[in-house]
Amino acid sequence: MRIAFTKMHGLGNDFVVLDARAAPLPELTCTFASALADRRTGIGCDQLIVLDHSSVADLRMRIFNADGGEVEACGNASRAVALLHGQPARIETAGGLIEATPGAAGISIDMGEPRFEWNAIPLAYAMDTHHMPVAWEMLDQPTAVNVGNPHVIFFVDDCDAVELDRLGPEIEHDPLFPQRINVNVATVTARDAVRLRVWERGVGLTRACGTGACATAIGAMRRGLVDRAVTVTLPGGPLRIEWNQAGRIIMTGPAAESFRGTFDSRDFGA
Template sequence: MAALENRLFVKMNGLGNEIVVLDLRAAPLAVPPQEARALARPGVLPFDQIMALYPPQTEATSAFVRIINADGSESGACGNGTRCIALYEAGRTGAAHMVFESVAGPLDCTVAGDGITVDMGVPRFGWHDIPLAGPVADTRAIELQAGPAEAPVLRAPAVVNVGNPHAIFWVEDVAAVDLARLGPELEHHPIFPERANISVAQVVSPEHIVLKVWERGVGLTRACGSAACATAVAAARLGLTGRRVTVTLPGGDLVIDWRESDDHMLMTGPAEFEFDGRLTAAMLDATAGAE
């Protein structure tokens, strides 16, 4: 019997970022990577992340959350998924404010109308915090490129950790970049010992960025909240934007406010329910064909 068989799930999305919520607080168990990969198959229950909720470890928090990618690996942060579990918890309890625990730290959430704001914490910029394979002089622009050596398509990304590692390449037109081709190579580049989320960003104005993301462990995604945060703070560090920007992803807009008083990143955007159900043995059988 599969570990997750008969478990209830809720399918949600944040800006089209596909999220499966598993509330395991009543009967905690680990999410086996092979079962996550089986669920993510086309025609079964495709997702970008599973947000698995466990009993809280600290008083006055709602749950400890573990974030599982479609390839079965674990992530430290998922902004869109956090908005989804905030909406889920608000629907379950009626609360407009809640705090979740994660491996990256506390996630303070406020649900107000159509907008959900998540405090994503403080970004980290040290090369060892990203982490990178070795020291660099300045994480605002590191020596890395993609494409032909004589005419690189992408070069000199900013790198930042916002609970997971990100590399952001600045481009004139995100639509002109074949990130589906370049993303896998860059995600697994030796400079990133824990792999990295790869973004291409187009600064439209000091208040607006257009973003496309290759997400570590997922691939091309319609939205990535942590990438939006990473890009916003990287742009502000370089003087390309102010500390409050709208980030436009294929799935829609997020507002990122890098709060000056304490350097916390506040991400505001929508989330929505799609459907719920119960996991079956067939859905969790990695040896079966897609249904």
């Protein structure tokens, strides 16, 4: 069975998008998702995105990381899906309902309200998530935020100097995080500007992470390091993050289509 796909990206965070509304898909196993994501023998991507019908929104979005694991949310993919949809939309995800609005400044996503309770991150046991009393070498006193998926954020003098490729997987798989964790290292450069690098759960180092930008901005705002609207600059480019008066996170940034094609599902174990 040949399956149509669209290759997309948001600031270099790239996706293979399949539309189950247009034609039935094979069973979405971990093996199938990771085979498609493989950059040497598959199409190659950070996340596989599957669109489907929804009874509570305009469409449903399922998200599979490059390791094949299904996750709750992806901010950059949400913008890509909104670009494909071509008009304002409510999108159902495993992390909750989000709203997308295309505009002149890019695509804005209402990511909902952040959560800070230890069991909402989740952590393995109760602790203060504002200043967590834990450390991994030079990375200490992080903050934790759930923005549809779990993030831990470390504020450092120079995020580029952190060996995130070494420390990222250690922190991601620490028993403190029973569902693993996305790891962010950030440097505040002004009241409205943050530099960020992300080790993404199930993916690794990534050029951009929309939920990471949201979580980091919220963590910095919560600590009083920045104002309520900031530009978060990742290796792939900037995202604008606002924590509005209603308590909701608004992320604005670009998305782009790279190319379209088809593949034979049997080539990827389906």
